[in-house]
Amino acid sequence: MNDDLDKIDRAILAALQTDGRMSNARLAETVGLSETPCARRLKRLENDGYIERYRAVLSRSALGLGVVAFVYVRFAVHDRAVAMRFEREILAIPRILSCHNVSGSADYVLQVVARDLDDYGTFMRDQLRSLPGVTSVESSLSLREIKANGGLPLP
CATH class of the missing domain: 1.10.10.10 (Winged helix-like DNA-binding domain superfamily/Winged helix DNA-binding domain)
Structure with a gap:
């Protein structure tokens, strides 16, 4: 701090x-x-940059977005140019709420929303699996949200 x-x-x-x-x-x-x-x-x-911006927190349920998935994306080949293309394309997909480049068995973790499981399956098939560098994906579906948008800790 x-x-x-x-x-x-x-x-x-x-x-x-x-x-x-x-x-x-x-x-x-x-x-x-x-x-x-x-x-x-x-x-x-x-x-001084402590406040980046102001925004509204929208209701997923009111907007009909009943599915939240955490998606673990893996690359077989770690090429910087491919990773940069992947990241650029991720930025343009509104249903991807967050994307983190992570350590461990996955290369990226995404938080994705969808209307329902059929919508999520279509997104996986038609968009996510066709992104540059993606060789495998694994999803964990949220069963219940306990805490969201908690804010940063201020000691």
Whole structure:
């Protein structure tokens, strides 16, 4: 943790992780500041890169995306150019929520959403397995989400 953050900065960040649409007045009240100093601190936190962006968290169920899968992707040949092509193509697929290059038996772990199992199967067959470098995939389907979008820890 950066030593430039004091207790109030951390409180601002924690409050905004809970509610990113919180008004400056409510944020100031929450952290025990008046509005002007709170707004200045918030602007500094944004400018210093502690706050990357604001966004809405959408409901998967309301959007009809009932399947969440964690997909372990393996490459047979580890060629940098192929990996870069794979990563570029992954970025363009909206149903892939996250992609991590990992250590261990897989090369990448993806979090994927789909309407149902048929939709997921079609995605696997028509898109994922045809991506550059992919030689095998293994899926783990989420049975129940316990925690999501938890926010970063702020000691």
